[in-house]
Each structure stands twice: as C-alpha cells, then as structure tokens.
Amino acid sequence: MDESRVMNRLKVLHRRRLKRLTRNSIFAGLVAVICLVAAHSFAEEKPKGEKEKSELAKIMGEIDKSYKAVEQISGYYKYSDNDWSVIAEASANIVHLAKVVISKFPRPDDKKYQDLNKLMLIEAEKMLEVTSHKNERGALEDAQWQVRRLRQTCAVCHKHLGIHLYPQLYPGKKDELQPGQEEIPAPKETGAPKDW
Numbered sequence: 001m002d003e004s005r006v007m008n009r010l011k012v013l014h015r016r017r018l019k020r021l022t023r024n025s026i027f028a029g030l031v032a033v034i035c036l037v038a039a040h041s042f043a044e045e046k047p048k049g050e051k052e053k054s055e056l057a058k059i060m061g062e063i064d065k066s067y068k069a070v071e072q073i074s075g076y077y078k079y080s081d082n083d084w085s086v087i088a089e090a091s092a093n094i095v096h097l098a099k100v101v102i103s104k105f106p107r108p109d110d111k112k113y114q115d116l117n118k119l120m121l122i123e124a125e126k127m128l129e130v131t132s133h134k135n136e137r138g139a140l141e142d143a144q145w146q147v148r149r150l151r152q153t154c155a156v157c158h159k160h161l162g163i164h165l166y167p168q169l170y171p172g173k174k175d176e177l178q179p180g181q182e183e184i185p186a187p188k189e190t191g192a193p194k195d196w
C-alpha cells in the first residue's frame with residue numbers, strides 16, 4: 001500500500017515538472033519571437049534626419065519654379081520680348097511636367113485629383129498658346145488671366161488634398177495675399193471680342 005502511494009506521489013511530481021517545463025519553453029519561445037519582431041522593426045526604421053522628398057514633390061518643386069517665374073512678372077503693364085520668352089519657356093515646362101505627373105503619378109480612385117491635373121495641363125497649354133500671338137491686342141491681359149487660372153488649379157488641388165504649402169513657400173510674407181487665397185470667378189467663355 002505504502003509503496004503505491006509513493007509511486008503515485010512521484011508520478012504527480014513528475015507530471016508537474018513536465019508542465020512547468022512546457023510552460024517555460026513556451027514563454028522562452030514567445031520572448032524570442034518578440035525580440036525578433038522588435039529587432040526587425042528597428043532595422044526597418046529609416047535613419048533619422050532629413051525626410052526624403054518624394055519624386056512627385058520634386059516635380060512639384062520644378063512646376064513651382066516655372067509658375068513663380070511667370071507670377072513674378074504678372075503685374076507688369078507691358079511685357080518685353082524677354083518677358084514673353086520667360087512666359088513661353090515656363091508654360092512649356094509646366095505642360096511637360098503636368099504630362100509627367102498625369103502619366104507617372106495617377107490616382108485612379110481620386111477623380112478630382114485626376115481632373116485637376118488635366119486642368120493644370122490645359123491652363124498651361126493655353127498660356128503657351130497666348131505667347132504665340134503676343135503682338136495681338138489683349139495678349140497681355142490673356143497671359144495675366146492664364147496665370148490666375150493656373151494658380152487656381154494649384155490651390156484647388158492642394159486644398160483638396162489638405163496640403164498647406166504657404167508657410168514654407170512664402171517665408172516671412174504671411175501678411176500678403178498668397179496664391180489661391182482670393183477666389184477667382186470662373187471664366188466666362190462667352191466668345192466676346194477681346195477688346196470690348
């Protein structure tokens with residue numbers, strides 16, 4: 001009788017030991033997995049410092065340069081030949097870059113973004129077109145109108161996407177009106193003679 005009790009007791013102890021071992025090794029396994037995951041995610045993290053600009057942001061920067069070149073002279077009362085060539089070069093550049101954006105950075109599930117990119121292209125094309133009849137009456141006004149039309153496509157798209165550029169674009173010029181701040185009425189494409 002006594003002997004079998006001892007045996008039973010030993011069995012119970014053995015079973016407990018086994019259980020504890022299993023529990024310990026499960027725990028050790030979990031710790032190992034967690035360490036691996038953590039190490040992996042640290043390795044994935046980019047080194048801190050300058051944020052890399054996206055390809056699209058770089059193109060936007062180029063568009064911006066051309067746009068600003070035109071905007072800068074848009075208040076003149078008369079354009080010199082040199083001014084006209086600045087406008088022609090800048091609008092050709094924006095036409096090219098808008099095409100790149102449309103083909104390389106489409107967002108098929110955002111119709112407004114797609115439309116506004118096309119509109120930017122159309123307005124830049126119109127601006128280029130104006131420079132081809134720079135000697136006609138009203139060409140100056142047409143060019144200035146196109147600057148505003150173009151500017152509105154930038155502002156509307158950035159607003160649509162919640163992109164706020166102005167602090168970085170216009171440092172220290174907070175008090176002035178900035179592109180896109182004033183509402184521009186839609187053009188009346190009435191076909192009225194240019195110089196009425």
Ligand code: HEC
Binds near residue numbers: 151
């Ligand atoms: C259809 C949408 C759309 C239109 C139109 C548009 N943009 Fe943008 N713009 C963007 C998006 C999207 C970004 C953000 C790109 C990023 O950070 O990856 C951006 C960013 C920018 C930036 C910041 C780039 C940087 O260095 O971070 C500038 C400057 C800019 N746009 C200028 C312009 C100008 C000027 C026009 C008009 C002539 C214009 N954009 C028209 C969508 C648009």
